[in-house]
Structure formats: C-alpha cells, structure tokens
Amino acid sequence: MKKVLFIDRDGTILVEPQPSQQVDSLEKFQFVPGSITGLARIARELDYELVLVSNQDGLGTDSFPEPTFWPAHNLMYDILRGEGVEFAREHIDRSFPHENLPTRKPDIGMLAEYLDPANGYDLPNSFVIGDRLTDVELAQNLGCQSILIREEADERAALTTTSWEAIYQFLRLPARKAVVQRDTNETKIRIELNLDGQGRPQMHTGLGFFDHMLDQLSKHSGVDMNITVQGDLHIDEHHTIEDTAIALGEAFAQAVGDKRGLSRYGFVLPMDDVLAQAAIDFSGRPWLVWDAEFKRERIGDMPTEMFYHFFKSFSDAARCNLNIKCEGQNEHHKIEAIFKAVAKAIKMALVRDANKMEIPSTKGVL
Template sequence: MKKVLFIDRDGTLVIEPPVDFQLDSLEKLEFYPGVFQGLSKIINELDYELVMITNQDGLGTDSFPEETFWPAHNKILQAFKNEGIEFSEILIDKNFPEENAPTRKPRTGLLNKYIYGNYDLANSYVIGDRATDIELATNLKSKSIFIGENNEIATLVTTNWNEIYLNLKAEPRKVQITRKTKETDINIELNLDGSGKGIFKTGLGFFDHMLEQISKHGNIDLKVEVKGDLEIDEHHTVEDVALTLGEAFLKALGSKKGIERYGFLLPMDECLAQVGIDFGGRPWLVWEADFKREMVGEMPTEMFMHFFKSFTDTAKCNLNIKAEGENEHHKIEAIFKAFAKAIKMAKTQTDNYSIPSTKGTL
C-alpha cells in the first residue's frame, strides 16, 4: 500500500502573498525556503507519493480569473520538475465561493481516490499552513505537518523543510493488519525498525515460542493475537497467522526502496538450518526438512512447512529452507531463528536509495 504526502500549495511549497493572499501573477511567486532540497531528499530516499492540493480562493471568479492563476501555477510545476520533483496528481478545487462544498478542505471530497483506493492513509501525511489542512488530516485519519509557529493537533510543527525530511526519514516501518474469518480472528502489529519486543497469544505455546524467535532474532517488534478454532485443530490458526504476517511484511516494506532485499544460516547444537530469503515479489518455497515426530509441543510438524508456504504467498517472497539434525525441537527452532536472521538482513536499509532490482520495481 502506498503512502502519500498531501501537500497544500500556498504557504507550503510557495510563500503566500502577504497582502491579498492571491498568487495571481508571476511577480508574486516566491518559493518556500528549502522546499527544493527537502522534497528532493524525500522523493529520492523515502517511499511517499506526492499529491499537490490547492483551493486558491477566488479561482475562476471575476476578481481572480483562471487566466491569472495558470501562469504562476504552471511555473511552479515546471520549477519542481526541473529539480526531479513530480507530483503524481494535482488536485484543484474550483468550488469557491461555495465554502460548504464537499471538495473544500477540510472536507475530503477531492480525495476519494485515496480514501477508497489501495493507500496507507494511517502512515500518510497532510502538509499545510492552515488549520483546515490539519483538520483534513484528521478527517483522513492520517498524520499531519503544520508549517507555521503553533498548532496543537499536528504531528509536527515546523518552518523548516529539512526538519520535515528528517522527521519522515525517522518514521518506523510500522503496520497493523487484522484478518477475521469464521475460523480465526487475528490482529498483528509489526514494526520492522523495532528492537525485538514481542507479544504472542495464539493459544499454541510452542507456536508462540517460534514467533518469539522471529521477533527477537529479526530485531523487529511483533504482536500477534489470535482467537482460533483450536477445538477443531491447529491448522487454521497456524495458516492464517502466516498469511496475515506475510501481508504485514508486504505492506511494511512498501516499494522496497533502499533495502538489502536478500538475507541468509544458523547452527543450533547438533542442528544446522539454512534459510535464504528474497523479498523480490515472487512467492516460492523450497523446503528440505524432515521430522520424525508427529508433534512438537501442541504443533503438528507438518504445519511448519505450511506456515512458511503461507507466508511466502502473501509476503510475495522466495524462501529456501534446509535443516538437518537429530533433535526435532532444535531443528525447527533453528529454522525459525535462521528465518529471523534472514529477515533482519533483508529488511536492512542501505545508503543506496534505489529499488534493489534491475527491473526498477519489485
């Protein structure tokens, strides 16, 4: 799911003319200090789509006809394009003076595409210089950045575009995913940039212990809460946790810009587990691990392969898993620890901010 920066134009990208607040001539055009440097770093290094919003008061009225609006507006767009900064969409509200129109900020009529589309609004931002911009963020259930001196609601208040960039760069890759069927009710919270904290309530003690290995050794924060039909068996709980966890990783990784992408091997006593992972967008599982026991704790050993296969399906990753040894508990725990270490490597962010593929997309 895509994250978006909904950026108000006047007072944020350009300085709003102080006398009449109307950018109706090229002579009045002045760019906000630091905006080019800040947005360049954001678009090159981070994973946000840029959307410009303006409801310049008076657009299309006799006092401020459209022909006075477009020269300055087009000059703004060209200046940003010259610096490699392009907006995926330009949203202009022409409903003034209809102040109660559904498209007028802070109402969300202009943004239905993003409300009902495949967008991560919870981790998106509205950036603006007016209270209505921050109210728009509240209505979208997104975060907000207020460019100005004082706002008690905004996530960040600043007048510095470099501070905006640093704030966005420091944002952890966090998601929350729920999955509810007639068989299971699952809630997963994942923070790829965590510190190894975990909470696990699946109803299966050994399964909780294995999920804890992912959190601890993957250096991620992970919370998994499940209400499953364990009175039938363990199958639905294990499978649906894997499917939901894979979806969480897919969402948290976003476009995968700047990650290592690959990860790899772990000995545990007499066992050796090898796990190779590739978050390359193509689900596949190679499984070379046999178990002599039917159960480990409350977990059927046949479910371990099914867990990783289900994870690859929704995470859209390639997993190659091999394990050998005598102790079945050690063997499966080694697999989960190696899996966690592989994830830790693959999710690592690098100083190369491109997509890690010659295709340019993953």
C-alpha cells in the first residue's frame, strides 16, 4: 500500500509573509530554512508519495489575482524538481474561510480519492505536514498522523518541530511501538510498549517487588512500558511472572521490527555493592547465559527461582541473546542491579543510525 505525505505550502515549504499571508510576488518568495534539503532527502530515501495540499484564500478573485500567484508557485516547483522532489498531485482550495466549503482544510472534500480502499493508500502510516492546527485536524479527518511545524506542541501531533532535519529523522526512523494482549486460562496480560519513549513505567502485576523490578527495566532502558496483569496469584506467582516475560518479549520482538539501523549490541557494568554485567543481542537467535546465585527463597513477594525463569522466557519470546552475570552479597541489590544492567544494555542496543539504515549482519537478515 502507498504511504502519503500531505504537505502544506505556506509556512511549511515557503515562508508565509505577514500580515498578508499571501505569496503574491517574487519579492515575497522565500523557502522555509531546511525545507529543500529535507524534502530532497525524503524524496530520495523514503517511500512516500508527496501531495501538496493548500488553502489559498480567494485565489482567482480581485483580492488574490491568479497572475500574482503562479510565478512564485511555479518557481517553487522548478527549484524542488531540480533537487529531485516531485509532487504526485496538488490540491489547492480557493475559497474564503467564511464560505465553509467542504474542500477547504481541515475538511477533506479535495482528498476523497485517498479514502477509497481501491486506490491502495495506507493512511494510518501517512502524515499531514503543516504549520497550523487545521493541518492536525486534517490528519485526524483523514485518519492519518500529523507533523506540526511550530514552537508550541500539540498532543495530537506525532511530532512538533521547527526543523526539517527533525522531520526527516522522524520519518526515517519511525516510532517503534507494540501492543500485546495475551490471554490464557491462568493470566490476562496487556502490554503497551514504546521503544523510543522516555522510560515511563506503569506496572500493575499484583506483585509489588516484580512491579519494582519492571519499573527499573523501563526507567533505565528509556522504554515506555504499560503492563497490566490479572494472574492466578491465589495459586502461585509462577504463571504471572512467566507469562509477563513472554508477553514482554513478544512486544519487544514486534516493536524492534526488521532491525534496520539498529546498533544491535549493548553492554553495561553498573556498580552498587555488587557487580552486574549484561549484554544483549537482538539477533533473532534466543539464548540465555545466566551466572547469578541467590541464597534467599524470596525477595519481597517474588520467588528468587523466577529471576532466571523471567529472563529465559523474555529471551525466548524476544528472540534475543542475553548474557547476565552478577556477583555480590546483598540479594536485593543483586537482582535490582541485574534488571538495571539489562535495561542499560537494551537502551544501548536499540540505538539507531539514520545514516546507516542497514541490517547489522553480514547475513543480511536477523
């Protein structure tokens, strides 16, 4: 299916003159800084169809005669075309705001063809790029995402920025998110994961110490994790911990995707009163090496025998190679250091390089 970038003109590609808000002469013609380079890289490197969508108030009337519009508009196209930027279509609404026509942004009267499933457009993975809130509203009406070019953020926009470089980077490295729902006769688990988050944890497993460890995993990896578990704790903790690890591993495997640009490896040696080491490789080959011993039967409400089992189940489901070693005396500190070390390793391994979008393997596949 075809992904589309619906791109506004004034304030997005060209500087919008004030107070007229009309590019009606070549003297007013000026590109937004970075727009040419950003669009050229997007056109050259990414798989999006480019579509221009613009409101031009009163175009063709005495307030905005057409002969004053086309010279600057055509010059914009000529310059962009020289940099390899081709727009598949343009949609220009000429109405005034007070007319409330269905063709005027944020309404979608001009864009009906993109809503027809027969035309094969992937709207959920398409974007509107513009500098006004009406562009965000247009995206909502189309059922796609939005990128807002302005200083003030809007929570509805997938990205708010004033930089075309940031727009390119965002589109080049799409958000890595996953939602996993895993229901069995023993547990019901829902996990929402954002690998490119801020390390915000929301844990509700019914086991306080397990929540505390998962908090460390989220916080120190920078991965947003929302985990809700309804388990058969009246029987045992085993199913809750094991199934959470499986679901979390599945979420990681789903969110990581095809691993293009991935750093792949990570390791860390954090210090407390213990020495913990962790290395991880999202290689597609599950394997766990575990060198850590615990003398206590439980820490908090979590059986220590489940520590190994958690990471083994996670490794199997995430299809990653995980190597863990820990030495020390304090049992609580040891397992907390392990979770933090694994988290730091994950954070390092998930780093992507937008300028090297290759599979990190001589095999060409992971």
